[in-house]
Amino acid sequence: MPRTLLLAVLLWFHTAVPVTGQETALKIGQDRFIFQPNDGKAGRPITVWTYQPKEMASHSLVLFVMHGVQRDGERYRNEWQPYADRAKALLLVPEFSTANFPGSAGYSVAKPDLNSADDDLPPATYSALEKIFDRAVKLTGLNALDYRLYGHSAGGQFVHRFIMLYPTARAKVAVAANAGWYMMPDFDVRFPYGLKGSGIDSAKLKEAFAKKLIILLGEKDDDPKHPLLNRGAGAMRQGNHRLARGQNFFRTAQLAAGKLNMPLQWEIARVADADHNNAKMAVFAAPLLLK
Numbered sequence: 001m002p003r004t005l006l007l008a009v010l011l012w013f014h015t016a017v018p019v020t021g022q023e024t025a026l027k028i029g030q031d032r033f034i035f036q037p038n039d040g041k042a043g044r045p046i047t048v049w050t051y052q053p054k055e056m057a058s059h060s061l062v063l064f065v066m067h068g069v070q071r072d073g074e075r076y077r078n079e080w081q082p083y084a085d086r087a088k089a090l091l092l093v094p095e096f097s098t099a100n101f102p103g104s105a106g107y108s109v110a111k112p113d114l115n116s117a118d119d120d121l122p123p124a125t126y127s128a129l130e131k132i133f134d135r136a137v138k139l140t141g142l143n144a145l146d147y148r149l150y151g152h153s154a155g156g157q158f159v160h161r162f163i164m165l166y167p168t169a170r171a172k173v174a175v176a177a178n179a180g181w182y183m184m185p186d187f188d189v190r191f192p193y194g195l196k197g198s199g200i201d202s203a204k205l206k207e208a209f210a211k212k213l214i215i216l217l218g219e220k221d222d223d224p225k226h227p228l229l230n231r232g233a234g235a236m237r238q239g240n241h242r243l244a245r246g247q248n249f250f251r252t253a254q255l256a257a258g259k260l261n262m263p264l265q266w267e268i269a270r271v272a273d274a275d276h277n278n279a280k281m282a283v284f285a286a287p288l289l290l291k
Contacts, residue, residue, distance in 0.1 A: 024139070025139055025140070025141075026050055026052050026136070026139045026140055027052065028052050028053075028054055029051065029052065029054075030049075030050070030051055030077070030081070031050045031051075031052065032047055032048060032049045032050055033047075033048050033050065033135075033139065034046070034047060034048070035047075035048050035094070035128065035131070035132050035135060037127070037128050037131075044100035044101065045100065046094050046095065046096060046097075046100070046128060046132070047073065047094075047095045047097070048073075048092055048093065048094050048095070048132055048136070049073045049074050049076075049077035049092075049093040049094075049095060050077070050090070050091060050092055050093070050136070051077055051080075051081045051084050051085075051090075051091040052090055052091075052140060053084060053085050053088050053089070053090075055088050056088050056089070056090060056140070056142075057088065058141065058142055058143045059142075059143055059144075060087075060088050060089055060090055060142060060144070061087060061088075061089040061090070061144070061147075061148060061290060062089065062090045062092065062133065062136065062137070062142065062144045062146075062147040062148065063080070063083075063084060063087075063089050063090070063091050063092065063147065063148045063149075063150065063289060063290065064092050064093070064094070064129065064132075064133070064147055064148065064149045064150065064171075065077070065080050065091065065092070065093045065150050065151070065155070066093075066094070066108075066149070066150065066151030066152070066154075066155030066156075066158045066159060067093065067095060067096075067151075067152075067154070067155050068152055068153035068154045068155050068278065069104075069153060069154040069228060071095060071096060071097055071098055071107075072095075073093040073094065073095030074093075074095070076093050076152075076155075076278065077091060077093040079278060079279050079282060080093070080150075080282060080286075083282065083286035083290060084290075086286075086290070087286075087290035089148075089290055090136065090140055090142060090144075092132065092133075092136055092147075094125075094128065094129070094132055096125050101125060104154065104157075106125070107125055107154060107158065108125070108154045108155070108157040108158040108161065109157065109161070109192050110125065110126070125158065126158075126161075126162055126165060126166060129149075129162065129169065130166075130169055130170065133147050133170065145170065146170040146171070146172040147170060147171060147172065148171070148172060148173050148174070148289040148290065149162070149171040149173070149174040149175070149289075150174070150175045150177065150282075150285055150289055151175070151176055151177065151179075152177045152178055152278040152281055152282075153177075153178055153179065153180060153228070153276065153278070154179075154180065155177075156176040156177045156178055156179030156180075156216075157176075157179045157180060157181070157182070159174050159175065159176040159179075159213075160174075160176040160179060160182060160183065160213065160215070160249070161183050162174075163176075163208055163211050163213050164183060164185070164195075164200060164204075164205070164208045165198070165199075165200065167204060167207035167208040167210070167211055168207065171211070172212065173212045173214070173288065173289055174211065174212065174213045174214070175213075175214045175216050175285045175288055175289060176213065176214070176215055176216065177216040177217075177218075177278070177281040177285060178216070178217060178218055178221050178242050178246070178276055178281060179242065179245070179246065179249075180228065180229060180230050180235070180242055180245075181193070181230050181234070181235040181238055181245055182238060182245060182246075182248075182249040183195065183198065184238065184248075184249060184252050185205060185208075185209075185249075185252055185253050185256040186252055186256065192234075193234035193235070193237070193238070202260060205256065205260065206260055206262055209253070209256075209257050209260070209262060209263075209264050209265060209266065210262075210265055211265060211266075212265055212266075212267075213265070213266045213267075214266070214267045214268070214269060214285075214288055215246050215249060215250050215266065215267070215268045215269070216268075216269050216270075216271065216281060216284065216285055216288075217242070217243050217246040217247070217268070217269070217270050217271070218242075218243070218270070218271050218274030218275050218276065218277070218280065218281060219243065219270050219271060219272050219273065219274060220273060220274060220275040221241065221242045221243050221274065221275050221276045222241045222242070222243040222244070223241055223275075223276075224240040224241045226241070226242075226276060228276075229241065229242065242276065243270075246268070247268070250266065250268040253266055269284070269288075271283075271284045
């Protein structure tokens, strides 16, 4: 092959081969990209399932949805797609696989090392969220400065802990739905069931109480024998089922805010006829998040 032709072919190959998924603009409709918690280092990749409505504009909202214990991000993306369509919002569902983030300690209950800058240390799940937001904004060209955050079941555990551990994060509104158990805003109860040993102090708790967090509970999520319900001693002290535990969590927050002499911006709401079911909770949660 002549040298000039070879150079031309090499140049075409270099410019025509798509760059990595992280550098390619997201498709309209359903898509996904891979996020590496520690850029440039061998880490634990996170698949981010996405949905971009056709009529999305530069000022559109961004919604994160956190999956439950089944780690089924694609299903959660599909269930929330109609609401993203209606609101013309970008939908992001990070999937924290059991292979890369095993157990509850690897996903929604990990204790952060608040002095560490290493995203490969637990909980990469928490620290990744802000970076995934920045990545998605870059891939779509949105002008968004903040995002909405929803989680159901184990995702609800993730959401309320995220708000308490990282109150300076850019989550504008958050909904924690049907969490199985909680990190109570109580300095006398040891982590992960309370704040003792969590790294959270009164100043950070005040910041968390100033965030818009809605505790969303299904009125029929009251089965004390649900197969996925944590029945350990620490969880049982919070209540016999998810509904009772959520109500107890909110009451504890009210008491703690009173002791700190500050208003509580958190809210609690119950969904009639809803059991432990994301699809039923999403009907009620979507208007709270996407208005």
